[in-house]
Amino acid sequence: MTQETAIRNTLPESLSHVVLARLDALEDPELNQGLVSANIVRSLGLDGRCLQIGLAYPYPCQSQYRDRVMSITQAMADIEAIDEVECEVGLAIPAITAGSVAALPTIRNVIAVGSGKGGVGKSTTAVNLALALAAEGARVGVLDADIYGPSIPIMLGCSDFEPSSVDGKTMEPAFAHGVAASSMGFMVTEGNAAVWRGPMAAGALVQLVNETRWPELDYLVIDMPPGTGDIQLTLSQKIPVSGAVIVTTPQEIATADARKGITMFNKVNIPVLGIVENMSYHICHNCGSKEHPFGSGGGLATAKRYNVPLLGELPLDLSVREHVDGGNPSVVAEPEGAIAEAYRAIARKTAAALVTRSEPQSLAIEITTD
Numbered sequence: 001m002t003q004e005t006a007i008r009n010t011l012p013e014s015l016s017h018v019v020l021a022r023l024d025a026l027e028d029p030e031l032n033q034g035l036v037s038a039n040i041v042r043s044l045g046l047d048g049r050c051l052q053i054g055l056a057y058p059y060p061c062q063s064q065y066r067d068r069v070m071s072i073t074q075a076m077a078d079i080e081a082i083d084e085v086e087c088e089v090g091l092a093i094p095a096i097t098a099g100s101v102a103a104l105p106t107i108r109n110v111i112a113v114g115s116g117k118g119g120v121g122k123s124t125t126a127v128n129l130a131l132a133l134a135a136e137g138a139r140v141g142v143l144d145a146d147i148y149g150p151s152i153p154i155m156l157g158c159s160d161f162e163p164s165s166v167d168g169k170t171m172e173p174a175f176a177h178g179v180a181a182s183s184m185g186f187m188v189t190e191g192n193a194a195v196w197r198g199p200m201a202a203g204a205l206v207q208l209v210n211e212t213r214w215p216e217l218d219y220l221v222i223d224m225p226p227g228t229g230d231i232q233l234t235l236s237q238k239i240p241v242s243g244a245v246i247v248t249t250p251q252e253i254a255t256a257d258a259r260k261g262i263t264m265f266n267k268v269n270i271p272v273l274g275i276v277e278n279m280s281y282h283i284c285h286n287c288g289s290k291e292h293p294f295g296s297g298g299g300l301a302t303a304k305r306y307n308v309p310l311l312g313e314l315p316l317d318l319s320v321r322e323h324v325d326g327g328n329p330s331v332v333a334e335p336e337g338a339i340a341e342a343y344r345a346i347a348r349k350t351a352a353a354l355v356t357r358s359e360p361q362s363l364a365i366e367i368t369t370d
């Protein structure tokens with residue numbers, strides 16, 4: 001999968017042999033490969049009896065650094081020549097291009113969040129996914145492409161944002177909770193977009209992507225319009241989408257629609273990174289039991305059938321709605337909560353799937369942080 005990058009290795013040969021073997025025996029939980037094979041180990045050195053390891057992850061996972069360093073330290077514990085382990089951990093998020101559309105100059109990866117039908121929580125998932133990628137250390141933007149019901153400005157608490165231009169050519173994005181955002185909602189008044197025909201809407205959206213002055217971004221998350229019609233198809237063909245996430249609810253009807261979404265992305269050669277099952281279950285506030293109001297297993301069954309990962313399951317929870325409707329999505333409203341962690345886990349899996357599901361020749365690796 002990832003292109004081989006040489007490890008800067010100044011360890012004596014016998015020690016190097018042992019250390020590399022132990023590091024490769026530790027499997028990365030998202031890439032399902034040893035740390036050496038997955039190209040995460042970038043440098044090895046020795047300062048007296050202190051082993052220095054440089055690590056660079058191709059997907060954001062800042063919240064996991066402590067645990068990962070601990071398991072590396074543990075794996076080295078009984079090596080005779082070493083008393084101490086020092087790890088320097090960073091990100092090296094590759095730019096992934098799928099299809100033939102030229103990459104956007106400041107954007108490494110574009111993730112489209114789609115759904116076969118409306119109302120399944122696609123925008124809620126897109127906005128929390130974007131904030132979760134940012135919480136894990138990535139530079140993130142969100143584009144609200146849901147022209148007929150732009151909800152991202154409300155969800156990010158920036159609906160008062162007035163678009164402006166510094167250079168007279170491009171539009172400045174809004175910034176909220178550490179992510180850049182652009183939305184048709186900044187341009188059209190309520191109701192006025194509803195009369196736009198498909199090609200006009202698609203054209204306006206492509207323009208919005210290209211003419212927003214995005215800062216350097218590791219990921220641009222696009223909240224796609226619901227459905228699998230012409231607009232979705234045009235967008236997928238005119239914007240360099242690196243991979244797609246499909247949001248569904250467990251009901252058979254929603255998953256049947258999710259299948260249409262998968263088929264559409266397959267048709268335009270955009271890798272489907274996986275499925276998020278939203279409103280999967282409900283935890284009873286009185287007795288703590290897990291209930292499945294919309295049935296269970298639909299997301300997993302669809303994921304298996306199409307051989308794509310199930311990225312995660314989110315509960316039907318009043319707080320998800322309250323947070324997002326109040327402009328303060330769960331990932332930032334309750335960062336220590338179980339729901340925020342569920343979104344961060346989805347973010348790690350999504351970004352890792354981007355690496356594992358793409359062809360090696362489409363990767364361009366560059367270290368972004370240390």
Ligand SMILES: Nc1ncnc2c1ncn2[C@@H]1O[C@H](COP(=O)(O)OP(=O)(O)OP(=O)(O)O)[C@@H](O)[C@H]1O
Nearest residue numbers: 118119120121122123124226279315316317320321
């Ligand atoms: N897991 C959840 N628990 C509770 N409420 C949720 C959950 N996910 C989404 N909602 C709520 O469901 C409603 C629809 O969500 P959202 O707008 O994200 O769906 P959508 O699929 O983007 O809809 P549309 O297709 O209309 O754009 C919102 O009020 C949102 O707050």
